[in-house]
Amino acid sequence: MxxxxxxxxxxxxxxxxxxxxxxxxxxxxxxxxxxxxxxxxxxxxxxxxxxxxxxxxxxxxxxxxxxxxxxxxxxxxxxxxxxxxxxxxxxxxxxxxxxxxSSPAHGDAIPFLEWASAHFPLMPITNMDSDLWQRSRLTRYFEHVTTAEMAKAYKPSQAIFALALDRLGVPASDVLHCSLASWADIDGAKPLGMQVAWINRGGESLGTWQPRPDYEFSDLSPVRDLLQSLRNINLGE
CATH class of the missing domain: 1.10.150 (DNA polymerase; domain 1)
Incomplete structure:
Protein backbone atom coordinates (compact mmCIF):
# COMPACT_ATOMS: atom_id res chain seq x y z
CA MET A 1 0.00 0.00 0.00
CA SER A 102 -13.15 26.60 22.07
CA SER A 103 -12.61 22.96 21.10
CA PRO A 104 -8.99 22.28 22.16
CA ALA A 105 -6.60 20.09 20.21
CA HIS A 106 -6.15 16.58 21.55
CA GLY A 107 -2.69 16.15 23.06
CA ASP A 108 -1.48 13.88 20.25
CA ALA A 109 -2.92 15.96 17.39
CA ILE A 110 -0.41 18.81 17.07
CA PRO A 111 2.72 16.61 17.27
CA PHE A 112 1.21 14.32 14.65
CA LEU A 113 0.22 17.18 12.33
CA GLU A 114 3.63 18.83 12.72
CA TRP A 115 5.23 15.63 11.48
CA ALA A 116 2.66 14.64 8.86
CA SER A 117 2.46 18.08 7.23
CA ALA A 118 6.13 17.77 6.25
CA HIS A 119 5.49 14.50 4.40
CA PHE A 120 1.93 14.43 3.04
CA PRO A 121 -0.85 16.67 1.75
CA LEU A 122 -3.38 16.93 4.59
CA MET A 123 -7.10 17.63 4.21
CA PRO A 124 -9.99 17.62 6.68
CA ILE A 125 -13.32 16.29 5.44
CA THR A 126 -15.87 17.89 7.75
CA ASN A 127 -19.62 18.24 8.09
CA MET A 128 -19.15 21.85 9.21
CA ASP A 129 -19.93 24.98 7.16
CA SER A 130 -16.81 26.36 5.47
CA ASP A 131 -16.68 29.66 7.36
CA LEU A 132 -17.21 27.95 10.71
CA TRP A 133 -14.35 25.53 10.06
CA GLN A 134 -12.07 28.47 9.22
CA ARG A 135 -12.59 29.74 12.79
CA SER A 136 -11.32 26.50 14.34
CA ARG A 137 -7.94 26.14 16.02
CA LEU A 138 -5.82 24.01 13.70
CA THR A 139 -6.45 25.53 10.27
CA ARG A 140 -2.78 26.47 9.89
CA TYR A 141 -1.91 22.84 9.17
CA PHE A 142 -4.20 22.57 6.15
CA GLU A 143 -3.95 24.23 2.77
CA HIS A 144 -7.29 22.78 1.72
CA VAL A 145 -10.47 21.50 3.34
CA THR A 146 -13.58 19.79 2.00
CA THR A 147 -16.77 20.72 3.82
CA ALA A 148 -20.37 19.59 3.66
CA GLU A 149 -21.20 23.06 2.38
CA MET A 150 -18.93 22.51 -0.63
CA ALA A 151 -20.38 19.07 -1.38
CA LYS A 152 -23.99 19.94 -0.43
CA ALA A 153 -23.95 16.65 1.44
CA TYR A 154 -23.07 15.38 4.89
CA LYS A 155 -20.97 12.39 5.82
CA PRO A 156 -21.44 9.45 5.43
CA SER A 157 -22.62 10.44 1.94
CA GLN A 158 -20.05 9.38 -0.62
CA ALA A 159 -20.54 12.74 -2.35
CA ILE A 160 -18.37 14.59 0.17
CA PHE A 161 -15.62 11.95 0.07
CA ALA A 162 -15.67 11.85 -3.73
CA LEU A 163 -15.31 15.64 -3.85
CA ALA A 164 -12.35 15.48 -1.47
CA LEU A 165 -10.64 12.85 -3.62
CA ASP A 166 -11.24 14.90 -6.74
CA ARG A 167 -9.75 17.98 -5.12
CA LEU A 168 -6.73 16.03 -3.86
CA GLY A 169 -6.15 14.44 -7.26
CA VAL A 170 -5.03 11.21 -5.56
CA PRO A 171 -6.46 7.70 -6.12
CA ALA A 172 -8.74 6.59 -3.28
CA SER A 173 -6.53 3.59 -2.53
CA ASP A 174 -3.59 5.95 -1.88
CA VAL A 175 -5.43 8.02 0.76
CA LEU A 176 -5.48 7.19 4.47
CA HIS A 177 -8.50 8.67 6.22
CA CYS A 178 -8.17 9.10 10.00
CA SER A 179 -11.40 9.36 11.94
CA LEU A 180 -13.01 9.04 15.34
CA ALA A 181 -16.56 8.89 13.98
CA SER A 182 -17.15 5.35 12.75
CA TRP A 183 -20.67 5.77 11.35
CA ALA A 184 -19.80 8.93 9.42
CA ASP A 185 -16.35 8.11 8.14
CA ILE A 186 -15.76 4.37 7.96
CA ASP A 187 -19.18 3.96 6.36
CA GLY A 188 -18.53 6.80 3.91
CA ALA A 189 -14.88 6.28 2.98
CA LYS A 190 -14.52 2.50 2.68
CA PRO A 191 -16.95 2.01 -0.25
CA LEU A 192 -14.86 4.43 -2.31
CA GLY A 193 -11.72 2.39 -1.69
CA MET A 194 -10.06 4.72 0.81
CA GLN A 195 -7.91 3.25 3.56
CA VAL A 196 -9.28 4.08 7.03
CA ALA A 197 -7.55 4.34 10.40
CA TRP A 198 -10.21 4.40 13.12
CA ILE A 199 -8.99 6.62 15.96
CA ASN A 200 -11.10 4.97 18.64
CA ARG A 201 -10.45 7.38 21.52
CA GLY A 202 -13.39 6.18 23.56
CA GLY A 203 -12.99 2.42 23.21
CA GLU A 204 -16.25 2.17 21.26
CA SER A 205 -17.56 -0.91 19.44
CA LEU A 206 -18.57 -1.10 15.81
CA GLY A 207 -22.05 -2.11 14.76
CA THR A 208 -22.60 -5.62 13.50
CA TRP A 209 -23.19 -4.55 9.91
CA GLN A 210 -20.60 -1.78 9.66
CA PRO A 211 -17.55 -2.18 7.43
CA ARG A 212 -14.34 -2.64 9.37
CA PRO A 213 -11.48 -0.12 9.22
CA ASP A 214 -8.07 -1.09 7.92
CA TYR A 215 -6.50 -0.05 11.23
CA GLU A 216 -7.71 0.78 14.73
CA PHE A 217 -5.75 2.91 17.20
CA SER A 218 -6.58 4.66 20.47
CA ASP A 219 -4.95 7.91 19.30
CA LEU A 220 -2.99 9.32 16.37
CA SER A 221 0.53 8.46 17.55
CA PRO A 222 0.59 4.92 16.07
CA VAL A 223 -0.47 6.32 12.69
CA ARG A 224 2.97 7.91 12.41
CA ASP A 225 4.60 4.55 13.09
CA LEU A 226 2.37 2.93 10.48
CA LEU A 227 3.19 5.53 7.84
CA GLN A 228 6.91 5.37 8.54
CA SER A 229 6.77 1.60 8.21
CA LEU A 230 4.94 1.84 4.89
CA ARG A 231 7.41 4.41 3.56
CA ASN A 232 10.32 2.13 4.43
CA ILE A 233 8.65 -0.79 2.67
CA ASN A 234 7.86 1.30 -0.39
CA LEU A 235 11.35 2.77 -0.54
CA GLY A 236 12.77 -0.72 -0.46
CA GLU A 237 10.72 -1.90 -3.41
Whole structure:
Protein backbone atom coordinates (compact mmCIF):
# COMPACT_ATOMS: atom_id res chain seq x y z
CA MET A 1 0.00 0.00 0.00
CA UNK A 2 1.30 3.43 -0.96
CA UNK A 3 -0.11 6.43 0.93
CA UNK A 4 0.11 9.77 -0.90
CA UNK A 5 -2.25 11.90 1.20
CA UNK A 6 -4.00 11.98 4.58
CA UNK A 7 -7.55 13.07 5.23
CA UNK A 8 -9.22 13.59 8.59
CA UNK A 9 -12.48 13.89 10.38
CA UNK A 10 -11.67 17.16 12.16
CA UNK A 11 -14.10 17.63 15.06
CA UNK A 12 -13.53 14.80 17.50
CA UNK A 13 -10.50 13.26 15.82
CA UNK A 14 -8.19 16.28 16.03
CA UNK A 15 -9.97 18.49 18.55
CA UNK A 16 -12.11 17.75 21.61
CA UNK A 17 -15.43 18.91 20.22
CA UNK A 18 -17.30 17.69 23.31
CA UNK A 19 -15.35 20.21 25.42
CA UNK A 20 -16.16 23.06 23.02
CA UNK A 21 -19.79 22.01 22.71
CA UNK A 22 -20.19 21.81 26.50
CA UNK A 23 -18.79 25.32 26.87
CA UNK A 24 -21.16 26.49 24.18
CA UNK A 25 -24.16 24.99 25.94
CA UNK A 26 -23.06 26.53 29.24
CA UNK A 27 -23.03 29.93 27.52
CA UNK A 28 -26.51 29.39 26.05
CA UNK A 29 -27.98 28.34 29.40
CA UNK A 30 -26.36 31.32 31.10
CA UNK A 31 -27.82 33.69 28.49
CA UNK A 32 -31.27 32.20 29.05
CA UNK A 33 -30.89 32.14 32.84
CA UNK A 34 -31.83 28.46 32.91
CA UNK A 35 -30.97 26.44 35.99
CA UNK A 36 -31.26 22.67 35.67
CA UNK A 37 -30.05 19.55 37.43
CA UNK A 38 -28.84 18.21 34.10
CA UNK A 39 -25.23 18.95 33.22
CA UNK A 40 -24.31 21.14 30.26
CA UNK A 41 -22.42 18.16 28.86
CA UNK A 42 -25.59 16.04 28.94
CA UNK A 43 -27.65 18.78 27.27
CA UNK A 44 -24.95 19.24 24.64
CA UNK A 45 -25.12 15.50 23.89
CA UNK A 46 -28.89 15.78 23.48
CA UNK A 47 -28.37 18.63 21.02
CA UNK A 48 -25.71 16.65 19.14
CA UNK A 49 -27.98 13.64 18.71
CA UNK A 50 -30.82 15.81 17.44
CA UNK A 51 -28.45 17.67 15.11
CA UNK A 52 -27.07 14.50 13.52
CA UNK A 53 -30.53 13.02 13.09
CA UNK A 54 -31.67 16.18 11.33
CA UNK A 55 -28.82 16.50 8.86
CA UNK A 56 -28.84 12.78 8.09
CA UNK A 57 -32.61 12.66 7.75
CA UNK A 58 -33.39 15.26 5.10
CA UNK A 59 -32.21 17.23 2.10
CA UNK A 60 -29.05 19.28 2.56
CA UNK A 61 -29.32 22.46 4.61
CA UNK A 62 -26.46 24.56 5.93
CA UNK A 63 -24.97 23.30 9.18
CA UNK A 64 -25.98 26.56 10.88
CA UNK A 65 -29.61 26.05 9.95
CA UNK A 66 -29.65 22.44 11.10
CA UNK A 67 -27.90 23.41 14.34
CA UNK A 68 -30.55 26.07 15.03
CA UNK A 69 -33.39 23.61 14.47
CA UNK A 70 -31.70 21.13 16.81
CA UNK A 71 -31.18 23.91 19.37
CA UNK A 72 -34.88 24.81 19.30
CA UNK A 73 -35.87 21.18 19.85
CA UNK A 74 -33.26 20.61 22.55
CA UNK A 75 -34.13 23.68 24.60
CA UNK A 76 -37.88 23.22 24.22
CA UNK A 77 -37.52 19.66 25.55
CA UNK A 78 -35.40 20.95 28.44
CA UNK A 79 -37.83 23.71 29.45
CA UNK A 80 -40.96 24.24 27.33
CA UNK A 81 -41.47 27.89 26.42
CA UNK A 82 -37.91 28.93 27.30
CA UNK A 83 -37.41 30.37 23.81
CA UNK A 84 -40.39 32.70 24.05
CA UNK A 85 -39.16 36.22 23.24
CA UNK A 86 -35.70 34.80 22.47
CA UNK A 87 -33.71 34.79 19.24
CA UNK A 88 -32.76 31.16 18.47
CA UNK A 89 -30.37 32.21 15.71
CA UNK A 90 -28.43 34.39 18.16
CA UNK A 91 -28.32 31.61 20.75
CA UNK A 92 -27.11 29.15 18.11
CA UNK A 93 -24.37 31.56 17.08
CA UNK A 94 -23.18 31.78 20.70
CA UNK A 95 -23.15 28.00 20.87
CA UNK A 96 -21.37 27.45 17.54
CA UNK A 97 -18.75 30.06 18.38
CA UNK A 98 -17.66 27.92 21.31
CA UNK A 99 -18.07 24.68 19.39
CA UNK A 100 -15.59 25.74 16.71
CA UNK A 101 -13.33 28.17 18.59
CA SER A 102 -13.15 26.60 22.07
CA SER A 103 -12.61 22.96 21.10
CA PRO A 104 -8.99 22.28 22.16
CA ALA A 105 -6.60 20.09 20.21
CA HIS A 106 -6.15 16.58 21.55
CA GLY A 107 -2.69 16.15 23.06
CA ASP A 108 -1.48 13.88 20.25
CA ALA A 109 -2.92 15.96 17.39
CA ILE A 110 -0.41 18.81 17.07
CA PRO A 111 2.72 16.61 17.27
CA PHE A 112 1.21 14.32 14.65
CA LEU A 113 0.22 17.18 12.33
CA GLU A 114 3.63 18.83 12.72
CA TRP A 115 5.23 15.63 11.48
CA ALA A 116 2.66 14.64 8.86
CA SER A 117 2.46 18.08 7.23
CA ALA A 118 6.13 17.77 6.25
CA HIS A 119 5.49 14.50 4.40
CA PHE A 120 1.93 14.43 3.04
CA PRO A 121 -0.85 16.67 1.75
CA LEU A 122 -3.38 16.93 4.59
CA MET A 123 -7.10 17.63 4.21
CA PRO A 124 -9.99 17.62 6.68
CA ILE A 125 -13.32 16.29 5.44
CA THR A 126 -15.87 17.89 7.75
CA ASN A 127 -19.62 18.24 8.09
CA MET A 128 -19.15 21.85 9.21
CA ASP A 129 -19.93 24.98 7.16
CA SER A 130 -16.81 26.36 5.47
CA ASP A 131 -16.68 29.66 7.36
CA LEU A 132 -17.21 27.95 10.71
CA TRP A 133 -14.35 25.53 10.06
CA GLN A 134 -12.07 28.47 9.22
CA ARG A 135 -12.59 29.74 12.79
CA SER A 136 -11.32 26.50 14.34
CA ARG A 137 -7.94 26.14 16.02
CA LEU A 138 -5.82 24.01 13.70
CA THR A 139 -6.45 25.53 10.27
CA ARG A 140 -2.78 26.47 9.89
CA TYR A 141 -1.91 22.84 9.17
CA PHE A 142 -4.20 22.57 6.15
CA GLU A 143 -3.95 24.23 2.77
CA HIS A 144 -7.29 22.78 1.72
CA VAL A 145 -10.47 21.50 3.34
CA THR A 146 -13.58 19.79 2.00
CA THR A 147 -16.77 20.72 3.82
CA ALA A 148 -20.37 19.59 3.66
CA GLU A 149 -21.20 23.06 2.38
CA MET A 150 -18.93 22.51 -0.63
CA ALA A 151 -20.38 19.07 -1.38
CA LYS A 152 -23.99 19.94 -0.43
CA ALA A 153 -23.95 16.65 1.44
CA TYR A 154 -23.07 15.38 4.89
CA LYS A 155 -20.97 12.39 5.82
CA PRO A 156 -21.44 9.45 5.43
CA SER A 157 -22.62 10.44 1.94
CA GLN A 158 -20.05 9.38 -0.62
CA ALA A 159 -20.54 12.74 -2.35
CA ILE A 160 -18.37 14.59 0.17
CA PHE A 161 -15.62 11.95 0.07
CA ALA A 162 -15.67 11.85 -3.73
CA LEU A 163 -15.31 15.64 -3.85
CA ALA A 164 -12.35 15.48 -1.47
CA LEU A 165 -10.64 12.85 -3.62
CA ASP A 166 -11.24 14.90 -6.74
CA ARG A 167 -9.75 17.98 -5.12
CA LEU A 168 -6.73 16.03 -3.86
CA GLY A 169 -6.15 14.44 -7.26
CA VAL A 170 -5.03 11.21 -5.56
CA PRO A 171 -6.46 7.70 -6.12
CA ALA A 172 -8.74 6.59 -3.28
CA SER A 173 -6.53 3.59 -2.53
CA ASP A 174 -3.59 5.95 -1.88
CA VAL A 175 -5.43 8.02 0.76
CA LEU A 176 -5.48 7.19 4.47
CA HIS A 177 -8.50 8.67 6.22
CA CYS A 178 -8.17 9.10 10.00
CA SER A 179 -11.40 9.36 11.94
CA LEU A 180 -13.01 9.04 15.34
CA ALA A 181 -16.56 8.89 13.98
CA SER A 182 -17.15 5.35 12.75
CA TRP A 183 -20.67 5.77 11.35
CA ALA A 184 -19.80 8.93 9.42
CA ASP A 185 -16.35 8.11 8.14
CA ILE A 186 -15.76 4.37 7.96
CA ASP A 187 -19.18 3.96 6.36
CA GLY A 188 -18.53 6.80 3.91
CA ALA A 189 -14.88 6.28 2.98
CA LYS A 190 -14.52 2.50 2.68
CA PRO A 191 -16.95 2.01 -0.25
CA LEU A 192 -14.86 4.43 -2.31
CA GLY A 193 -11.72 2.39 -1.69
CA MET A 194 -10.06 4.72 0.81
CA GLN A 195 -7.91 3.25 3.56
CA VAL A 196 -9.28 4.08 7.03
CA ALA A 197 -7.55 4.34 10.40
CA TRP A 198 -10.21 4.40 13.12
CA ILE A 199 -8.99 6.62 15.96
CA ASN A 200 -11.10 4.97 18.64
CA ARG A 201 -10.45 7.38 21.52
CA GLY A 202 -13.39 6.18 23.56
CA GLY A 203 -12.99 2.42 23.21
CA GLU A 204 -16.25 2.17 21.26
CA SER A 205 -17.56 -0.91 19.44
CA LEU A 206 -18.57 -1.10 15.81
CA GLY A 207 -22.05 -2.11 14.76
CA THR A 208 -22.60 -5.62 13.50
CA TRP A 209 -23.19 -4.55 9.91
CA GLN A 210 -20.60 -1.78 9.66
CA PRO A 211 -17.55 -2.18 7.43
CA ARG A 212 -14.34 -2.64 9.37
CA PRO A 213 -11.48 -0.12 9.22
CA ASP A 214 -8.07 -1.09 7.92
CA TYR A 215 -6.50 -0.05 11.23
CA GLU A 216 -7.71 0.78 14.73
CA PHE A 217 -5.75 2.91 17.20
CA SER A 218 -6.58 4.66 20.47
CA ASP A 219 -4.95 7.91 19.30
CA LEU A 220 -2.99 9.32 16.37
CA SER A 221 0.53 8.46 17.55
CA PRO A 222 0.59 4.92 16.07
CA VAL A 223 -0.47 6.32 12.69
CA ARG A 224 2.97 7.91 12.41
CA ASP A 225 4.60 4.55 13.09
CA LEU A 226 2.37 2.93 10.48
CA LEU A 227 3.19 5.53 7.84
CA GLN A 228 6.91 5.37 8.54
CA SER A 229 6.77 1.60 8.21
CA LEU A 230 4.94 1.84 4.89
CA ARG A 231 7.41 4.41 3.56
CA ASN A 232 10.32 2.13 4.43
CA ILE A 233 8.65 -0.79 2.67
CA ASN A 234 7.86 1.30 -0.39
CA LEU A 235 11.35 2.77 -0.54
CA GLY A 236 12.77 -0.72 -0.46
CA GLU A 237 10.72 -1.90 -3.41
Missing amino acids: KIQALTFDYFGTLVDVDAGGTRGMEAVLARLGVETARSAADIYLDWDIRNVRLYRGGAYRRYRDVAEAAMRDCLDALEPGVLRNQNPASLTDIFLTHLVE
